[in-house]
Amino acid sequence: MHLLFVCTGNTCRSPMAVGIARRAIRERGLDWTVGSAGTFAIAGAPMAPHAAKALEKLGIGPIEHRSKPLTESLMQEADVIFTMTSSQAWELRANYPFAFDKIHELGVYTTSKGAPLSESCDIVDPVGGSLTTYVECADTLVHFIEMAIDKLAQTAFGDAGGADGTDGVDGATDGGEKE
Numbered sequence: 001m002h003l004l005f006v007c008t009g010n011t012c013r014s015p016m017a018v019g020i021a022r023r024a025i026r027e028r029g030l031d032w033t034v035g036s037a038g039t040f041a042i043a044g045a046p047m048a049p050h051a052a053k054a055l056e057k058l059g060i061g062p063i064e065h066r067s068k069p070l071t072e073s074l075m076q077e078a079d080v081i082f083t084m085t086s087s088q089a090w091e092l093r094a095n096y097p098f099a100f101d102k103i104h105e106l107g108v109y110t111t112s113k114g115a116p117l118s119e120s121c122d123i124v125d126p127v128g129g130s131l132t133t134y135v136e137c138a139d140t141l142v143h144f145i146e147m148a149i150d151k152l153a154q155t156a157f158g159d160a161g162g163a164d165g166t167d168g169v170d171g172a173t174d175g176g177e178k179e
Contacts, residue, residue: 010038
């Protein structure tokens with residue numbers, strides 16, 4: 001299973017999501033990979049310093065990261081694509097219709113019936129905010145990512161926990177692509 005997290009600039013939310021997801025995947029003993037990209041990313045930018053500090057406060061890091069723009073190839077390689085906002089999910093579905101069914105807004109995916117139209121599940125971009133804003137964003141990501149990985153594992157493995165060999169896991173390593 002390969003997860004792709006997508007945000008706007010690929011310097012704050014999605015790289016934090018990668019670090020958080022890698023830890024959660026490792027803790028569950030899953031053999032999945034994870035990566036990230038941005039809809040308007042400039043290739044090669046480092047992770048925002050406050051994003052790295054927020055991960056450190058969670059006991060994660062440092063992770064290697066250089067931003068990368070979202071490409072069709074990245075979309076094709078991913079089994080599941082998580083966006084940070086509903087507008088990003090709609091944008092990706094419009095621009096990459098072949099991937100429609102594997103694109104999910106992270107906050108909505110983790111709710112049992114999806115979010116009510118009156119309630120936003122967007123993960124707000126902390127860019128330009130204080131360290132506290134980044135830590136709050138990271139805490140939100142932990143909440144949603146833990147639930148999403150559990151939901152994906154249950155879907156992929158069913159009640160057998162993957163022991164029957166029919167789980168669809170591709171044998172990739174937890175290290176995934178370097179960010």
